[in-house]
Amino acid sequence: MSFVKLSASVLAIAAVSATAAAARDQVQVAGSSTVLPYASIVAEAFGENFDFPTPVVESGGSSAGLKQFCDGVGENTIDVANASRAIKSSEVETCAANGVTDIMEVRIGYDGIVFASQLNGPEFTAFTPADIYSALTAQTLVDGALADNAVTTWDQVNPELPAVEIAAFIPGTKHGTREVFEEKVLLQGCEDTGAMEAMIASGMSEDDAEGACMAVRTDGMSVDIDGDYTETLARIGNNPNGIGVFGLAFYENNTDTLKVATVSGVEPSTETIASGDYPVSRPLYFYVKKAHIGVIPGLKEYAEFFVSDDMAGPDGPLSAYGLVSDPELAATQASVADETVMGTMN
Template structure:
């Protein structure tokens, strides 16, 4: 009885030790929830096309969360790829380098449009960045003075808009989309209104003035959505006079429920974004640890498969889902850069 117990304990310890050293045999990806659906489509097709490799694991968790995980270190216990809906920040590159992750390959997979949509039965909105700024900024300049945003309804912003109380559902701070929304909509609107200059004239330096421009109001008219676009959609279902910020792909899957607003006179479509006409779009990225190439089986093949025309070209499954394919030369350049092993 006693010897049996000892043997059992020894066996347990042995399995624990061997598995601790057990190498990972599938690609591990984490990051942006915007890139997640694209990455899962690629992962799934990869598993089907390359039966010799297991299907990659794709974790969600946001651009920042994914990059943080990515920068923990080099080795099979750390992830290989971080998906991001924004470019990696210098501070993140620095923290990566501290943990020994020095060689990072940046891959641009295509573009994503950020669209503004309201309930399908509502009126058409022809938005300009200045409208969003005047509706949502915490402070705006009125008669030469910086005051708390006095606008109550969309009609206050522009008489052509309906007399709806302002209610906007925008991505929360942890989303990469928020940064794009701030830079390409609020800041542009702030400049267009001349408010950026007015702030600088009032003594703010440029950085403070910009930050002040895209600080959103906290009086409940602008609501941060920390979850997914499904949550934003649920808010619009509940408040038919709400305006939500969505990814183009999500909108295209819900065109029977949502009506999209034009921005600066352009309707968001994959074509208008690819042509650069629609102003609010951003590139999507993923970052690869060069040190893991050749160590994790299938990693190189996964990246190559991802950037092939079969996945991210104009008629690919990702384009069908809503990704705006990059122009031919850019895709060619991405492939060449990955093949050459260029790092940040």
């Protein structure tokens, strides 16, 4: 019965190691796939420069990361959640209900959202939020009543755009990027075209009008991508007329296949985003469980190292990868050093 002996001894080893590993010695991070590249760059450099083991960074999306983060306090919960949007008050409540009360919010910088198409495709070189809104909205106001969007080619939206079928690949609803896209592009375009005003004038409540502005057509001209940017890239590769939504860093790593479009006449780059000229950008965050500082070795050092000038500064490796450095980095560094927690949210 060597099986029995073997399995018994391995189970015993596993049990012993389970108790031995109770003291976790590396920082565990999860969350946004947009922040993941930056977090992995920081984690790698952290492992090289400190005596702590390299932190573990999981992907999965901002919401999934914050959900894990709010699961509770203790060594079998994560220490840091990466997010491509600010934490919501409902998430703070969930956190509090599970005993996660002192949360440090750390803004690491900004990320631009760009519109890019196949390098050899049609001349998609300039967009305005209004163009995108008119092309992608689900319903438009016709004679005072909502009707399905009848636009099928880009030149119907704006004569300066190519006369090709609309085929947009936008991030799915589980992505933090989608929210930014809805607010900074669709809603903005809705206001710019005057559609929002007209809807309110036609008797819709403001909330309904906003909802109608951000609703994306479902007739196949706009496709939600629930996967990563690599999936969007593959779709663009198969469709010469396709236009996709990417993060700036992803675009900058794939300039050999993608061509980027200006938005409202501004070319996306770390400089234009930092100056605020490029309209579609958003802050990136990570959240730290204060209760874990001092318990998990290296957690505070990791947070401080992340926002240090060496990493997140304008000449650091994060900026080289595509992060737009935060002009207020010094304030962030100070608040991390002081372990400042978030105030109560309304």
